[in-house]
Amino acid sequence: MPWESGLQSDGIQIIACPGLLPAEDALAAVGGKAFNLLKLAANGFPVPPGFVLPTALCRQWIEKGPPPPADFRALIAGPLQCLEQAAGLCFGDARKPLLVSVRSGLRVSMPGMLDTVLDVGLTRATLPGLVAMTGNPRLAWDCYLRLVASYAQTVRGLDLAPFEKLSRDAAGAAGVAALDTLSLRELVLRHLALFADLAGEPFPDDPFQQLLAPSMPYSAHGIQSGRSAIAVSTGWKACPARR
């Protein structure tokens, strides 16, 4: 299994390989954030399992256009399997869904300029699985709310103000934390309807579609040719919820 080597085809790098220090020139290939995670993992620090789509792949996609969804799915099949094995969960599974955070990385640090989409893989089909795993319906709906907001902003480049207004109208000054779970769910459904209105299409309910879009080199901040994309397990487990 290529998990042990850490490096997969197309230069995709697996994070969380104890004892396997990245080469110095890996910084340009994977970006600063992933490089530091690789070093931490190599030195035995607890780093959530993940994988990195390298900057070269990003440049390739800019030149030749993004890959078709089927090709993308085939490309990440191996690393995703590694992630699933490490987490004991399965991406898109209705019973034990694996959620990932997709983060961008550059060789140089650019605070606030890189995209993050949280809780990718959460859909109407996988949400009950997250509730069953964590025993916490509120947490599941809260994750969904974050996913919709971060996807709307970073992937579709939508203005967050209407979403924030919906939240303010629902929760008032006390904030979303003051809502009970049923009201939070109503708020999420309103956010989904608003997303459909503003984006002109429904929020993606396919986990692979959710993963593909934020991995592409086109973001709300424009094209970043030297960008890498890091998919990291969010760490929801079948036992007490912990991030």
Add this chain to the structure above:
Amino acid sequence: MRSATGAIWKQAAMPSSPVFWKRCPRRRAWFYTSLPGALGEDGTVQFLREVLRIASEELRKDRPAATVRDLLRAELLTRVASISDRILDVAIDHAALMLDLGNLVRAALLDGRAASRELVARATAWEALADRQVSAIRDLCGHGGERSWRGIASVADDAADDFEDVAFRLQFLPADIPADVREGLLRLSGHAVAAVGHYVRLLCAVRNLRRGSPRLEMRAFLDCVEKLHDQEHATDKAERDVFAALMRAEVSAKTLNLVTAIAAGLERTADALLRGGRLVSDHALGEWFAV
């Protein structure tokens, strides 16, 4: 599309509106229910949107009305959950509100100050909302084999009542209670909240028990029941620890009375959840053996 959906929604939600037959597979019976009663509000809006899309697309293609009707029926059948699934959904909503109440109590204890009026008001509102879920379960139960959910919901709802009562009492808790008493209460509330989490998992496991591979799902289900037992034992012990800490401390009679009532309330939540869990277990295992 939105205004059209809204217009149909009003019709579908009316109690006297035309309703459709709904089949409950386990009971082999048919009975009336409204669209929102069968699909939930969100599901009804989605279904009505789909109805409008299918109808307009197919009629544009000059498909016969009978074909369109069959397509709409097929769409409905894919969406209609059985009444037992719907009851389970509401039971999970009920448990979610109990978890909200438990977390509210825990947040007040972690805050280290007397609970605010806003917090107490929120607890009262959430407890009333939990009561409405119990009523909804009763309404859905009818006279079939799902009747046992009435008892399950009522028993488990005692936990919501107790959490709300604890939230009320917390507004009188002095900030200067001994540290080990406060820590004991925090531990106790942690166990009570964990018990609600296991109750939620148990309800989710019931759903999987109906749909999944028997041996694995049965093991997961029984594991949830066992964890509810563990939490009940843990809350018993934690309550006694609080009492022991009170006996060691120099506190006023007022504080002694208040803390004892709070600890007893938190301990009762785990009792109620275990009783509810046992009833869920009896019901689900009875169904499982009957299949």
